[in-house]
Amino acid sequence: MKKKTLLIVIILLLIAAVFGYNYVYQDHRDISTESAAYTLNAEDLIAEFATDTEIAQSKYLNKTILINGEITAQRNSSVTLNNSIFCSLLEQNPISEKRKISVKGRFIGYDDLLEEIKLDQCTITTN
Amino acid sequence: MKRLLILFTLLTSIGIFAQSKYLTKTGKVTFEASVPSFEEVKATNKNTTAIINTENGEFAALVLVKGFRFKNALMEEHFNENYAESDDYPKATFKGTIANFSMDELSASNIKSYSGSITFHGKTKTLDNESLNIKKQTDGSLLIKGELKLNVADFDIEIPKIVSNKLSSEVNVSYEFVLNKK
Numbered sequence: 001m002k003k004k005t006l007l008i009v010i011i012l013l014l015i016a017a018v019f020g021y022n023y024v025y026q027d028h029r030d031i032s033t034e035s036a037a038y039t040l041n042a043e044d045l046i047a048e049f050a051t052d053t054e055i056a057q058s059k060y061l062n063k064t065i066l067i068n069g070e071i072t073a074q075r076n077s078s079v080t081l082n083n084s085i086f087c088s089l090l091e092q093n094p095i096s097e098k099r100k101i102s103v104k105g106r107f108i109g110y111d112d113l114l115e116e117i118k119l120d121q122c123t124i125t126t127n
Numbered sequence: 128m129k130r131l132l133i134l135f136t137l138l139t140s141i142g143i144f145a146q147s148k149y150l151t152k153t154g155k156v157t158f159e160a161s162v163p164s165f166e167e168v169k170a171t172n173k174n175t176t177a178i179i180n181t182e183n184g185e186f187a188a189l190v191l192v193k194g195f196r197f198k199n200a201l202m203e204e205h206f207n208e209n210y211a212e213s214d215d216y217p218k219a220t221f222k223g224t225i226a227n228f229s230m231d232e233l234s235a236s237n238i239k240s241y242s243g244s245i246t247f248h249g250k251t252k253t254l255d256n257e258s259l260n261i262k263k264q265t266d267g268s269l270l271i272k273g274e275l276k277l278n279v280a281d282f283d284i285e286i287p288k289i290v291s292n293k294l295s296s297e298v299n300v301s302y303e304f305v306l307n308k309k
Contacts, residue, residue: 058214108174
């Protein structure tokens with residue numbers, strides 16, 4: 001009987017340890033597989049920030065958004081949509097020409113030095 | 128009239144050009160508040176905007192706090208929710224003026240002193256006579272890097288007793304910006 005209780009206690013402790021470990025070392029959010037909280041056109045997003053930066057910022061902060069827009073500038077690991085949405089890409093930029101694309105990423109804040117909307121962990125969802 | 132207009136556009140565009148600014152949108156800022164033999168408390172932001180005006184040595188950098196990435200996801204969550212409170216304070220800024228700045232003497236690595244301020248968690252700390260390293264690179268870009276030692280108490284951040292032995296109250300901040308001519 002005593003053996004059985006000991007066994008149960010050990011099993012419970014193990015379960016607790018596994019849960020504890022998984023909580024402390026949980027995975028990061030995976031923006032590329034998360035479904036977007038908002039899907040919108042680049043010009044609409046820019047217009048929202050032009051109307052009220054503070055409101056737009058708190059609405060989208062830390063949210064995954066999918067934006068349809070046109071590439072206006074690009075670098076190795078980033079694309080800029082419609083001149084004012086800066087998207088930092090998870091992987092190297094595969095597109096070399098300027099055209100319309102969809103980008104999914106996490107909004108990290110409004111850059112008032114350059115007046116840009118900034119996203120990180122972006123993936124290009126259309127080719 | 129048309130000619131005048133062209134001349135005017137030409138002159139103003141030269142004016143903009145002469146206002147030499149160098150900038151980056153992907154500057155790197157790292158902070159570390161680790162304590163030896165405990166899990167490292169360290170995060171990096173690779174999407175920092177930084178601008179320098181090479182006429183007078185004025186610079187400004189903007190760090191979006193949500194952009195700090197930790198190895199540990201839970202630590203990142205706690206940092207954002209309990210310490211930086213990044214929903215309420217999404218931005219950190221770092222600005223100042225480099226003393227005796229001259230573009231001509233930047234070919235070699237230069238240690239320069241600057242004064243300015245840093246704002247984080249809604250609190251501003253002034254910086255006097257700190258130093259940074261600035262260098263003009265062969266591809267024409269400017270490399271600025273340096274370190275700062277900051278105290279969490281200066282930014283009105285409280286560290287709960289439970290974790291106070293795992294978290295240093297002095298934070299090392301390092302930055303590295305490769306700025307290109309605008």
